[in-house]
Amino acid sequence: MSEYFNDVYLSKRHQSIDPIIINSLNRVSPLVWDENLMINSQWTINKIFNAVKPFYNIVSGQTFVLHDQNNNLALLSLYVNKFLMADVNREITRDRNDIQGLLIDTHEMMLHLYYNENEQARSNVSILSSRENEILYWSSTGKTYPEIAHMLNITVSTVKFHMGKIVKKMGVNNAKHAISLAIELNIISHPVRK
Incomplete structure (x- = not known):
């Protein structure tokens, strides 16, 4: 069945x-x-x-x-x-x-x-760094890793590194899951430009 x-x-x-x-x-x-x-x-x-x-x-x-x-x-x-x-x-x-x-x-x-599970994810997300929040935000808007790297003036491997940390902190399996959970929990904030 x-x-x-x-x-x-x-x-x-x-x-x-x-x-x-x-x-x-x-x-x-x-x-x-x-x-x-x-x-x-x-x-x-x-x-x-x-x-x-x-x-x-x-x-x-x-x-x-x-x-x-x-x-x-x-x-x-x-x-x-x-x-x-x-x-x-x-x-x-x-x-x-x-x-x-x-x-x-x-x-x-x-x-x-x-x-x-959601409370655990929220508490884990509250410890996201500002860079991780930035990468999560731009990923949630549909930007690719190369586009994010160009916007933030960092390498693609650095974007992947931060996304890996986000996935681990949120306790999910992959970046797509991290993005969908972050959207569901309404924890993504627009990055502050310096």
Whole structure:
């Protein structure tokens, strides 16, 4: 299932047309669905279900919905294999409140981890030097390393050196990740010209 999710679902942006997600946006109670789930009682989008049906025999399921205080949508979907439909549906229905509680608890833990990760990144970023801030700023505007080097009257290898320090301080994998995280955290400031 993870191969489908990574290789097909995300790459083709199926989340934008997924009837489960679209229906969940407008509800707070769990959603029972099958391959004929309609969007706005008008359209069915079978290609999402048809893509996984031959491999996993998924024909129905239940999705638990959570809208949080930040207007995020969190979903917990339990897929039902056609060979286990009656038993699994009965158990899901019986344990419905516990499953909803599990979604709430898991989402709270994820928000806590995300918050702590961002706080850690913020505290690490506060120790960026003025040169590192300058390089991060110009990189975030789309400037290339040679362009930044020319603007700051330094070598390209010096720009790369500082970007490496930024990546390390922010605890990310690469420059693109550092730039996107810095933008998300709103920590990039326009360099002061001397």
